[in-house]
Amino acid sequence: MYENEFLELTIDEEVALLASLDVVEVQSSSLSKSIDSVNEVCNTCTIKFDSACSRCMSGIPERLRDTSKPLSTIAVKGFNGTVSTVDTVGVNDDGKREYYIQNMPADLCLLSANEYAKDGAAILMEDDGVVLRLSSEEKERFREYISQFQKIKELVVRNRTYEVANSSSDEVA
Numbered sequence: 001m002y003e004n005e006f007l008e009l010t011i012d013e014e015v016a017l018l019a020s021l022d023v024v025e026v027q028s029s030s031l032s033k034s035i036d037s038v039n040e041v042c043n044t045c046t047i048k049f050d051s052a053c054s055r056c057m058s059g060i061p062e063r064l065r066d067t068s069k070p071l072s073t074i075a076v077k078g079f080n081g082t083v084s085t086v087d088t089v090g091v092n093d094d095g096k097r098e099y100y101i102q103n104m105p106a107d108l109c110l111l112s113a114n115e116y117a118k119d120g121a122a123i124l125m126e127d128d129g130v131v132l133r134l135s136s137e138e139k140e141r142f143r144e145y146i147s148q149f150q151k152i153k154e155l156v157v158r159n160r161t162y163e164v165a166n167s168s169s170d171e172v173a
Contacts, residue, residue: 044107049122049129051113054160056096057086059104064090067100076101114160 067090074086120134
């Protein structure tokens with residue numbers, strides 16, 4: 001259902017913030033599972049690094065710890081109009097907030113590129129890529145270093161996703 005689809009969180013920023021702060025804590029199902037079981041599940045799944053995904057999400061409940069149920073509905077909309085709701089909110093092994101969506105394939109995980117880039121930088125190349133953890137000073141030095149190269153596109157971040165800047169008024173990411 002979600003393969004090759006662009007996903008967008010369809011609630012506004014204020015509601016998203018309230019939903020993330022106003023949750024009912026429930027017992028984490030992943031804490032009772034062994035680490036070997038989680039690793040086994042995750043070794044057989046496809047993990048995508050998605051620049052069009054505003055939050056990390058998967059169809060794999062075992063990926064999450066410290067889970068809670070959202071009090072209000074959080075809807076995820078695919079580009080073709082499909083809508084699914086978030087069943088559980090938790091934290092993945094990288095310490096990032098991740099949504100469990102029961103309607104997603106049980107072997108698919110989408111990692112939000114923006115969420116990981118917040119730690120430093122996400123660099124995508126033709127055949128590979130890396131996520132770097134950078135201090136504020138390292139980020140500034142990195143920006144200075146890459147400024148010597150020709151820019152093809154400038155990007156802005158909206159709703160935690162990357163868009164091509166369309167005017168000089170867009171703040172460049």
